[in-house]
Amino acid sequence: MASSQLVVVCLFVASAVTVTMNGGAQAQAQPIVPAVISFGDSTVDVGNNNYLPGAVFKADYAPYGQGFARHKATGRFSDGKIVTDITAETLGFESYAPPYLSPQASGKNLLTGANFASAASSYYDDTAAMYDAITLTQQLKYYKEYQSKLAAVAGRARARAILGDALYVVSTGTGDFLQNYYHNASLSHRYDVEQYTDLLVGIFSGFANELYRLGARRIGVTSMPPLGCLPASIRLYGDGKGACVPRLNRDAETFNAKLNATVKALKRRHADLKLAILDIYTPLRKLAQDPAAYGFADARGTCCRTGTAKTRVYLCNPTTAGTCRNASSYVFFDAVHPSEAANVFIAESTVDAGIELVT
Ligand SMILES: *[C@@H]1O[C@H](CO)[C@@H](O)[C@H](O)[C@H]1NC(C)=O
Numbered sequence: 001m002a003s004s005q006l007v008v009v010c011l012f013v014a015s016a017v018t019v020t021m022n023g024g025a026q027a028q029a030q031p032i033v034p035a036v037i038s039f040g041d042s043t044v045d046v047g048n049n050n051y052l053p054g055a056v057f058k059a060d061y062a063p064y065g066q067g068f069a070r071h072k073a074t075g076r077f078s079d080g081k082i083v084t085d086i087t088a089e090t091l092g093f094e095s096y097a098p099p100y101l102s103p104q105a106s107g108k109n110l111l112t113g114a115n116f117a118s119a120a121s122s123y124y125d126d127t128a129a130m131y132d133a134i135t136l137t138q139q140l141k142y143y144k145e146y147q148s149k150l151a152a153v154a155g156r157a158r159a160r161a162i163l164g165d166a167l168y169v170v171s172t173g174t175g176d177f178l179q180n181y182y183h184n185a186s187l188s189h190r191y192d193v194e195q196y197t198d199l200l201v202g203i204f205s206g207f208a209n210e211l212y213r214l215g216a217r218r219i220g221v222t223s224m225p226p227l228g229c230l231p232a233s234i235r236l237y238g239d240g241k242g243a244c245v246p247r248l249n250r251d252a253e254t255f256n257a258k259l260n261a262t263v264k265a266l267k268r269r270h271a272d273l274k275l276a277i278l279d280i281y282t283p284l285r286k287l288a289q290d291p292a293a294y295g296f297a298d299a300r301g302t303c304c305r306t307g308t309a310k311t312r313v314y315l316c317n318p319t320t321a322g323t324c325r326n327a328s329s330y331v332f333f334d335a336v337h338p339s340e341a342a343n344v345f346i347a348e349s350t351v352d353a354g355i356e357l358v359t
Pocket residue numbers: 126127130180183184186187
């Protein structure tokens with residue numbers, strides 16, 4: 001089923017190519033959308049945190065990237081590609097939008113988008129600030145700066161067209177629970193889960209409205225993943241049972257139901273806005289519960305050896321960088337981030353929503 005959807009996307013790519021060729025201007029394949037612009041946390045960070053001296057979460061060391069081009073640790077939190085890399089390829093891009101803080105984010109490279117994401121970022125700015133990550137508020141400021149830079153490179157009219165046709169991805173929120181709420185008594189006293197999820201979804205709504213005001217017309221937002229099935233959660237909150245933690249998955253579901261309602265409200269408010277939920281909860285939950293059914297051997301362990309120190313419990317341990325023999329048989333590469341093989345599965349299952357955005 002997923003592969004037939006991919007075929008549909010490929011057909012759109014093919015027709016885009018045909019149009020270009022017939023136009024005769026250039027014989028090069030054109031992606032379906034001119035640019036991909038991403039905001040959020042480690043699920044979409046492609047290396048911004050490498051440029052933040054104080055950032056607590058970085059993936060700039062082996063074994064991150066061991067399956068990526070030139071086996072390079074780029075700052076992506078996986079053995080290989082992340083979901084947005086796979087989506088970009090499906091859309092016909094031959095390269096990925098650069099991390100905005102990198103020297104590559106300049107000149108013509110800006111024409112195909114930019115990536116503003118930062119590991120440990122979050123909806124709630126306080127969470128990001130605790131880990132010296134780029135807050136969502138600051139990501140939006142960088143985006144405005146990017147708009148001016150793009151206009152300087154492309155001219156105002158072309159820049160406006162690129163920004164209006166670009167695919168925007170917003171992927172964040174896990175840190176608001178795992179890196180803040182679940183171990184922050186003052187926060188969890190102040191807000192119960194209902195109130196806290198209202199707060200987070202309200203921040204998303206404000207962010208999406210602001211993106212719209214700035215010219216975005218195609219926005220995909222990821223759902224909250226099954227928080228209780230992440231290996232770090234099972235270790236920290238699983239009472240030694242080695243199973244998904246139902247309470248945490250319920251929190252994710254509470255958030256997702258509110259996100260659904262908010263997305264519907266935003267679409268009613270802005271008739272010309274394409275806005276879709278890229279549901280990562282469902283595929284990841286399927287993989288976590290029955291890995292064998294989808295060709296995976298392990299959904300509880302982590303492919304790389306994770307650490308034990310405060311933050312390292314989530315990440316591969318840089319000093320004992322051992323990995324499993326075959327990352328493709330693991331759902332999780334480290335204790336919170338899926339392997340490339342799992343990312344491929346997640347990307348395929350979000351193709352439907354993606355088509356809605358780009359056509
Ligand atoms: C608890 O959360 C608040 C608000 O997000 C934050 O300012 C504070 O630093 C957090 N405290 C701890 C101990 O994590």
